[in-house]
Amino acid sequence: DAKTTQPPSMDCAEGRAANLPCNHSTISGNEYVYWYRQIHSQGPQYIIHGLKNNETNEMASLIITEDRKSSTLILPHATLRDTAVYYCIVRVHEGYQKVTFGTGTKLQVIP
């Protein structure tokens, strides 16, 4: 797996957009960017993934820079329930590749 770097913690006001950055400067051309989050005392939950185009689903948006060396997960209107640790992971789709987690970003949504 390519290495990823995330800030250890961030705060966000409730109702505002939360922008969580991830650096993956050694990403390969066939590696996708995945985001998971882990709410306290629960298993991690898949959020979104992308290769090079921006992606959006019901949970979040993913913005990947043109050089693919970094990405940003956007929660457009953060709620208290979005308080969690967010993990950015890069991996290929072809063949099999085990999933290892980095340290992630602890997002605290503040009322």
Place this chain on the structure above:
Amino acid sequence: DAMVIQNPRYQVTQFGKPVTLSCSQTLNHNVMYWYQQKSSQAPKLLFHYYDKDFNNEADTPDNFQSRRPNTSFCFLDIRSPGLGDAAMYLCATSSQSTGIEKLFFGSGTQLSVL
């Protein structure tokens, strides 16, 4: 509709007393993983099964073993738990059939060692 089920949710064992944690899935996924997560740390991969093929991480202690009798079930056996093995144990599954290999996690088993 729980898809990856871990039992029990909380497990207390004594120092040195063997313990087994279980995981079942209704997704028919061919890959199953076991992660260990200690307080305030990221999940750490212990081992995984790709179909029936067992893959052990190099730094997983010999004290940890696993069994996968069929596609749906996977077990984590800790032969002689030590105090340092107290952690959350997470089971996850994935499938390559869709070409999108996202992981589905269970709620975890919190293991305490007394």
